[in-house]
Amino acid sequence: MNHAHQALNTNVVSRAYRLVKPRDVQDIVIEHEVHDWEVVVEPKIGSVCHADLRYFTGQRRAEALARKLPMALIHEGIGTIIQSKNPHVQPGQRVVIVPNLQGYLIKGLNQDQCCETCRGNKGNNYCTHGRFLGSGMDGIAQSRLVVPAASAIPIPAEVPDEIAVLTELCSVSYQALSHVADRLTNANIVIFGDGPVGYLAAAMLQHVYKVDLDRITVFGAVPEKLEKFDCPNRKLVQEYDFSSGTSYDIALECTGGKFSEGAINQAIDVLNPGGHLILMGVTEERVPINTRDVLEKGLTLKGSSRSSIEDFIPVLHAMKDPTCQATLSKLLPSAIIEIKSNEDFAEAMAFAEEHRSWTKVLLDFRWEPSC
Ligand SMILES: [Zn+2]
Numbered sequence: 332m333n334h335a336h337q338a339l340n341t342n343v344v345s346r347a348y349r350l351v352k353p354r355d356v357q358d359i360v361i362e363h364e365v366h367d368w369e370v371v372v373e374p375k376i377g378s379v380c381h382a383d384l385r386y387f388t389g390q391r392r393a394e395a396l397a398r399k400l401p402m403a404l405i406h407e408g409i410g411t412i413i414q415s416k417n418p419h420v421q422p423g424q425r426v427v428i429v430p431n432l433q434g435y436l437i438k439g440l441n442q443d444q445c446c447e448t449c450r451g452n453k454g455n456n457y458c459t460h461g462r463f464l465g466s467g468m469d470g471i472a473q474s475r476l477v478v479p480a481a482s483a484i485p486i487p488a489e490v491p492d493e494i495a496v497l498t499e500l501c502s503v504s505y506q507a508l509s510h511v512a513d514r515l516t517n518a519n520i521v522i523f524g525d526g527p528v529g530y531l532a533a534a535m536l537q538h539v540y541k542v543d544l545d546r547i548t549v550f551g552a553v554p555e556k557l558e559k560f561d562c563p564n565r566k567l568v569q570e571y572d573f574s575s576g577t578s579y580d581i582a583l584e585c586t587g588g589k590f591s592e593g594a595i596n597q598a599i600d601v602l603n604p605g606g607h608l609i610l611m612g613v614t615e616e617r618v619p620i621n622t623r624d625v626l627e628k629g630l631t632l633k634g635s636s637r638s639s640i641e642d643f644i645p646v647l648h649a650m651k652d653p654t655c656q657a658t659l660s661k662l663l664p665s666a667i668i669e670i671k672s673n674e675d676f677a678e679a680m681a682f683a684e685e686h687r688s689w690t691k692v693l694l695d696f697r698w699e700p701s702c
């Protein structure tokens with residue numbers, strides 16, 4: 332590296348709450364290089380994801396942990412711009428952080444200079460040179476985050492912080508649904524899962540894709556969770572006769588874990604010929620599925636779990652609407668946990684693990700002013 336090049340770059344010091352081994356979080360000072368195309372963000376609110384908890388509790392395979400730790404967790408979050416050379420994001424601006432960083436953004440290049448997936452426009456959320464915050468690189472649990480300017484998206488003034496922090500989660504649902512967007516104008520849609528993933532899928536259908544609520548049906552297992560959904564068609568899986576015929580064009584599998592198998596096969600039962608099944612629930616196990624009916628009905632199965640910048644924009648736009656905010660606010664906890672130290676962070680993660688509730692666990696980062 333020559334001196335002329337070095338002079339263009341500055342360095343920034345960050346305090347990172349790094350997970351060094353399961354349940355052990357330390358406050359570690361790290362230094363980031365800041366390139367011209369990057370911005371410095373002070374993370375403000377983070378939201379805990381199951382993926383974070385899998386690292387924290389050590390549920391990932393030992394080799395994955397050995398490879399990825401030490402690492403600051405959290406990939407769902409918002410912050411304030413501290414430093415920027417980009418006219419679109421100025422210091423003081425509130426931004427949502429996009430955790431999926433494509434290779435070309437990291438290197439300050441154009442999309443057509445990246446991997447084959449990006450060059451061929453095959454979905455840059457699957458860039459083979461990409462990295463993901465809080466999964467293989469330090470995430471949002473640090474005082475100074477350095478990301479490409481394009482990955483820090485301004486939050487409209489109408490959107491409060493605690494709604495904006497849900498953008499990443501919403502964008503994943505939005506991305507999954509974008510594959511069937513042209514069918515949503517008249518399709519009958521069924522959602523399997525009464526948890527937050529299913530709830531957000533319903534919210535995106537209603538508020539972003541403007542699907543009438545009476546075209547959405549939700550299958551769940553817990554009456555209290557089902558009641559939270561705005562759509563009137565809510566059914567208990569244990570009471571429904573899945574051999575009673577087909578009536579849906581699109582099914583969303585939002586259960587994951589040990590419920591995936593049942594949900595996927597029930598979805599196959601109720602889908603019309605030519606129907607689409609979107610898989611969003613995460614499961615570590617292999618799932619036996621009724622391929623006979625997949626073949627016979629000519630069903631299309633599509634997996635989706637990661638979003639990118641283009642998915643955040645329409646979500647943030649929809650969030651300006653107070654009715655959308657009202658829907659999303661049901662996922663908010665009664666209190667946001669203040670995080671002033673690595674101990675606070677570890678405690679909050681342990682709390683999130685013990686209270687696997689329907690609402691999100693939000694972290695309010697209080698970084699002391701650096702002296
Ligand atoms: Zn997540």
Ligand SMILES: [Zn+2]
Pocket residue numbers: 433434435445446447448449450457458459460461
């Ligand atoms: Zn790429």
